[in-house]
Structures are given as structure tokens and as C-alpha cells.
Amino acid sequence: MEKKLVIATQNNGKAREFRAVFEPAGWQVLTLNDFDHLAQVNETGRTFEENARLKADFFAAKLHCPVLADDSGLQVTFLHGQPGIYSARYAGVAHDDAANNARLLAELGGVPAEQRQANFHTTLVLAWPQRPEQDLVVNGDVKGEILSVPRGEDGFGYDPLFYLADLDKTFAELNAIDKNKYSHRGAAIQNLLPVWQQWWQEQEQQG
Template sequence: MTREVLFATNNQGKVRELKEAFKKAGVDISIKTNSDLVDPPHVAETGRTFEENAKLKAHALAQFSNLPTIADDSGLMVDSLNGAPGVRSARYAGEAHNDAHNNAKLLAELGGVSSEKRTAHFNTTIVVSMPGNFDKDLVVNGTCDGRILAGPRGEDGFGYDPLFYVPEKGKTFAQMTTDEKNEISHRGRAVEKLLQKLPDWFNQFN
């Protein structure tokens, strides 16, 4: 029987990546998103860490939907900016999820910083919550190292993908196919750990 889970997001880029990873792994799960719900709650991401923010979303949407719920919080940490934008990555320019403004602010903040000092790291924390069992959350993390370019490259991806260059691939995230990105990205690595642990996690509730 196909298991139904909620992915607590409206970001279709994230949804596409997760669905493709599940399909490739042969996982029989039907993914719903916030757009499939009627008036889902807006969750303020007030946590100080990626894990805290992911749990806030997972708990609120699991309780609302009564479905097992996957939530993630991801962010870009730039070394020369003392880890910024960090947990505020989606709201770096002040307006939530405005990729163009966020990228413009990042480039402005790095003005004059040499290429070798533009090292950065993407992090994803994924939390899976079962309604009524929030003490049994599944938590996994993934990271990817790279550096920030002086200008965007590539047409695909979302967020900071056009600026995040991965030396081992010689490309930005926005220049990669979904499969290429999933192989090495922070979210891809977190999803890989999720796929390994999810069956046993579900079994405890059967």
C-alpha cells in the first residue's frame, strides 16, 4: 500500500528533487504538499538553528494535517560573512523567498572579497514527524562545500543555486541536472540518509 506523507513546503523545486529521489530509490510514498491543504498554518521560522526551524514546521503541519510530515530547513553559510545568511537564507534581503533580492544582497556583501575567500557551505536539516509522537522525530543532516561566484551561472535550480559553485563538478548548482545536483548537494545527501532510515522509522508505528 502506498504510504501518504506531507512535505511541508510550497517550494516546487524542493518537491521535484524529493520526488525524483524517492522514485529512483523505489520508495512507494505519495507526497502531498502545503498546496494540497486548505488554509494550512503559516509557521514563523523563529528557531536559532536549522533543526529548530524544521521541527517547528514539521510539528505544526503534522498536527494540522494528521499526516506523517517531512519538513526541512536549508541555508547557505558564507565563511567571510561569519556564517551568514544562515537560518535567514530565505529572508536575507528582508522579503521571504525573493531569490533575486537575496542573491543581489549576497553579491553586494561580498563586494571586494577575493575568490579564494568566498568559501561557503550549504546545509540541509530534514525532520520527519508523526502526529502525536513528536518525541520520536527522525532528524538527518546534509552539507555541501563550495564557493560563491561574482555573478550567476546557469538557468536551473532555485535560491542561491546560480551563485554556488562546486569545484569538484566545475559547475554551479544551477548548471546541473536534478540528478547531478541530488548526487552531491546538501539536500541530496540529507535525503540519502533519510531514505536509509525512513523504513525503520515508519516500522516503529506499525
């Protein structure tokens, strides 16, 4: 099997983060945008891992190649962990960043800075075709807080509102290198790097 990895996303921002890691290592990184007429996966899971597994296993079987899927979300302490697995469709329409950010700001209206703590979480699942029982699963988290006013022009999703005090920057103010270094997906990727090559070799040995 050639060194090809499909990232189960149509989000160019996510794809850019993964390409920055895998392409320098000699991998051909594709996304769902590189294929025609693919069915969508209903994210009916109740956890990040369940949703990531649904996507990884479905597309690995469909495309007959290894697939890396993620499910990520923002967990705001004041909102009891919401929006969580519903982060991408918090305002009711999937991937409407402006609407999602507007709802989050409305939900936190009047909440002081010291009560705006949040966690960004990612679960990554690496799947081999027809072997869902052998999925490789890793997680990544990063702590921050939610600003009352967006900052930064880069990034996507809640990046302009997610503030890292140690850097005095939001995710949307970080360049691609620093985003991979400090983000939840970056943390998950770092947890993936020490284990995925052995996993890959084991899958190849099974034929």
C-alpha cells in the same frame, strides 16, 4: 496509514528534489500546495533543526499524516556563517531569490575568490502525528564557493551562485539527477534513507 508523505513546503524546486527520491519508491508525495487554508508556521527557531521541527510537528498534527520538513541555508565563511537560518529572507522579503542573491553579491563585493568559501546545509525532520518526541532528524552539507556572477538557469535560491569546483558547475547548472546527487538536500536524503523505514515501522507498531 497509507503510503502518503507530505513535504512541508510550497517551494516547487524543493518538492521536485524530494519527489525524485520518494515517488519511484511508490510513495504519494504531497506538498502544502495540495491543501487549502493552512496556517503558516513562524520560523522562530535559532537553529536549522529547531525550525525544521517546528514545521514538521505542526503540519503532522494538523494533517494527521507523516510530514517531512527541511530547513536549509547558505553559510558563507567570510560572513561568519551568514545568511544561515535567514537565507530565505536575507534581503528582508521571504523567498525573493533575486533580492537575496543581490544582497549576497553586495556583501561579498571585492572579496577575492579564495575567500568566498561557503557551505550549504540542510536539516531534515520526519514527524509522525502527535509524537514530536520521536522526530527523526538527519543533516546534510556540501562545500563550495560563491561566484561573483550567476551561472545556470535551473535551480532556485542561491543555486546560480553556489559553485562546485570538482564539477566546474553551479547548482543551477546541474540536472535534477545530479542536483539530488550532489546537493545538501541530496546528502541529507542519503542520510535519511538507511534509517527512515525502520523508524516508520516503529511508529506504525505503536498504532
